[in-house]
Amino acid sequence: MAASNVIKQSNGPVPFSDRLLGGRALDLDVWSIYNALALPPDTVNLGQGYMNFPPPQWVKEAADEAIASTVGNHYSHPKGRIRLRKAISDYYSDQFTNLGRKLDPETEILVTSGANMGMYSVWGAFLDPGDEVILFEPYFDQYLASITFNAGTPVFVPLHPPAGHTASHGPSAASEWTISIPELKAAITPRTKMIIVNTPHNPVGKVFTRRELEQIADVAKEHNLLVMSDEVYDCLTFDGAEHVRIATLPGMWERTVTVGSAGKSFAATGWRIGWLIGPPTIIAPTLAVTTRTVFCTNSPLQEAAAAGLEGAPKRHYFETQRKEYEERLAVLMKVFDKLGMSYVIPQGSYFILLDISDVEWPEDYPFPATITGRGKDFMFCWFVAQEIGVSAIPVSEFYCKEHQHIGEKFARFAFCKDIATLEHAGERLQKLKQYLKPKAANGANGATH
Ligand SMILES: Cc1ncc(COP(=O)(O)O)c(C=O)c1O
Secondary structure, eight states: OOOTEEEEEEEEEEEEOOGGGGGTTTTOOOOHHOGGSSSSSTTOOSSSSSOOOOOOOOHHHHHHHHHHHHHHGGGTTTTEEEEEEHHHHHGGGGGGGGSEEEEEEEEEEESSSSSHHHHHHHHHHOOOTOOOOEEESOOHHHHHHHHHHHHEEEEEEEEEEOTTTTSSSSOOOGOOOOHHHHHHHHOOOOOEEEEEESSSSSOOOOOOOOHHHHHHHHHHHHTTOOOEEEETTOBBBOTOOOOOOOOGGGTGGGGGGEEEEEHHTTGGGGGOOEEEEOOOOHHHHHHHHHHTTTSSSOHHHHHHHHHHHHHHHHHHHHHHHHHHHHHHHHHHHHHHHHOOOEEEEEEEBSSSEEEEETTOOOTOOOGGGGGGTSHHHHHHHHHHHTTTTHHHHHGGGGGGGGHHHEEEEEEEEEESSSSSHHHHHHHHHGGGGGGEEEEEEEESTSSOO
16 A cells, blocks of 8 residues: 555544545546636636436426336346336437347446446446556546456557647638547557547537548447447537437447446536446346446436436437537537637537637736646636636646646536526626737638638
């Protein structure tokens, strides 16, 4: 045990496990640094990705009914309540056309306490000490600690912004962020166990193309790897972007687990309902882990999530929700256009990246100790929250140390907020103009859009 694994107390040291020393688990996470409590009280929160509007009425009513009933409040089957597993099978089977049959609610679906706990359990079920897991950067930060807690070793392969992207370039498309297949292949070792794919992607908003997924699938098949496909934003694609499930590509069902989240689908991130879809060879060992940790996921909200999936098609809920998110996105794009700043237009998810390279703050600005030594994006997010009253999340947090410079140019704004809130944030953000580097006389450093 390392000497740093102790909490000193007056009655002697209290040691804790080595596991906590890896995966940045003990570092102050971005969510805490930019937590509402750490920021001025009236900050408009476009940082953490939770909605400031309620779940749909019929879904809330189903939750109320379940709470009012007796069985709705008891332990569920560890696989998940049968109504929800059936609803997942009914809703998603058409999207797993490769199977040519319905998903089996008994062996191919597992309800979990949010997508996070489902993914954690897959790692618990499949990682042996030293097994390597490939993450495309920027990666959803929770992956890192969850992999190291389960004795795995994260290996990083960056997504590259378009070569011509600059702060004065104007908006660019998330589709232009690309992975290099040679870089992916170079990252494979005899210890590689799994590749994680996240599409639609947080925070870039990229929706991986069929071609890209086919190339990743070829690497997975060649090296006999598992794939975890985190598709929690599957219902949030814009402008006709096609969401392709890597599990549906030839030879991929057997080695892929697909991750979903009722929190993202039904504006209920705090309900902590997620699910895994995959072959029995992946679901059964994962069930063993979930059963021995939470035993089962909270019962009444599983009923509500089931009602959500059952009722969504006839209400055209996901189509309407998609349009609403497109309108929300348009508000922020207009704000950034008015400022003349570059940003990345997402194809999916509810995040937009702003290029902050041209923002300057006073050299002697009093930044707190929590962000000293972190990237420029950390300073930007702190400064903007304090001086302008809008919070965002620094993107370098989603990169390993060696690649942080790629993310440091960007701040992530969440647009899962109602239009009035986004407009209010937009008015405040116009104050950023006074902190932008002066544009060169020839316009070389000035956006013209
Ligand atoms: C890419 C990604 N995966 C998983 C999750 C976690 O989903 P859940 O809230 O269902 O655990 C999030 C939440 O922000 C996410 O962005």
